[in-house]
Amino acid sequence: MTALVQHVLDALSVGSTYALLALGLTLVFSVMNLINFAYGLLLVWGGYAACVLVDAGLPFALVVPLCVLFVTALSVVMGRVAFRPFIGAPQITLLITSFGVLLITQYIAILVFGEKPRVLNTPDFLTGVIAAGGLRVPVLQVVTIASGALVVAAFYGLLHRTPFGAHLRAAAESPETARLMGIRPDRVLMIAFAISGAIAGVVGLLWFAKVGAVTPRSDMEPTLKAFIAIVLGGLGRTSGAMLGGLALGGIEVTMNVVLPSGAITYAQAIVFAVVIALLVLRPGGLSGARTEAA
């Protein structure tokens, strides 16, 4: 029983990280049909910013908001410079642009920080473990699940309880009609980049706090996981992205538990096989609808 609770907590923690990643990626996709493959670099730069600020002796309570702000600003600049000029351009143009941005920002990171991993020194309390009734829960896991829930709640509130949320969903559903209503898709896009950046800032801190070190190529895994999560959940739907992220976390943790120790090496491959099998069964993703959007 204790083991099961432990696994559920693991799944929730991994799942909320993926859900947040997917949310940030899908938000821009829903407005612009852009899968931004440079998204993971936002996390990397956030990670480096955290390393620099921590090493400079800033208290962690200050490092967190500064990093989130920095990544938000970076995301807006990225959106403004590289993507806004291509509103309405074919998807292949956007894809190539995003790879271009990925390479440029990655090589700048290599130039500035080098290829070697840079250690992120997190405060002691984050590496602690809460022991309760036979359970041993890492503090970071609790923080991750709590941040996930908080960000999702804030995001849902923003999307469904504010005029901006209505504008964003209107622009995502039909940019043409939205324009007729006087909504400027370029402005909506910039705000989407800002929110996506803020989410990337939060999830980047969680990610690198867990991994412990940043390299210029640490972007690959989070981008890939976010991409899988949004495809799994149903492309273009924020609820689907969250569902896909949680499901992917669940599948991963389950594989780690049920696979014999000899097969653990192949865990990722098996996870992908399960995801492919799920997509064969439900081509529109877990959230069902909008198969045509894919």
Place this chain on the structure above:
Amino acid sequence: MSAAPVPASRTRSPGPGTDAPLLRVTGAVKRFSGLTALDGADLALAAGEVLGLIGPNGSGKTTLVNCVSGALRIDEGEIRLGGRDITRASRARRAKSGIARTFQNLKLFGELTVRENVLVGLNASSGASSLEEVEGLLRSLRLEEVAREIVSTLSYGTQRRVEIARALAGDPRVLLLDEPAAGLNDGETAELKELIHEIRSERGCGVLVIDHDMNLVLGISDRVQVLDEGKVIYEGAPQEAFKQPRVVAAYLGAE
């Protein structure tokens, strides 16, 4: 419609040249690769007036509406709103200066709620209504009860009303209704008639109506204009329109 009156539009300062019509289109020409959809069409709409735009299929009615709303640009001619030249203005700009429309094929945001659709319309005009006015609009269009419903789940007739509410939310000076009665039953069409009357009398905006339902158009319009092959062939009293041999010929020819 027996419900509460449509909230009145706020008073506006009259634009330059108060006796000039609110909306004036002069000599509009629109060509689509060889086909001339509008061939020097004129149009004048005064504040507080309902103008019916009729004509056989393909006569250019919707094209003219699209050119006024900014969905299309005219190749020649001029469009003025309240004396200001808006011929080259963007759709968003025109929406802000007070032109709102509904569509032949509904263009609602199907995944948004009724209230959200109307709120999005609020954004369209710089003289936008307040949130209370949005609630008033929902009430007067009998949309209060479905305000929180997702639009795509509602009946067609209700969706038509949502579209009109969304167009009115921006407190427009000119309201373009492209086939508002399409897909409505008789009861709903009768309600629509009353609604258009209320909009005209209580909000004082100019209303341009295109519809195939002649009873509706001739019944609600102060004036009608008949288009045929992109040209205006009649302009005047609704009752007189079908006494004109040219108008009759245009319709019979189209059969």
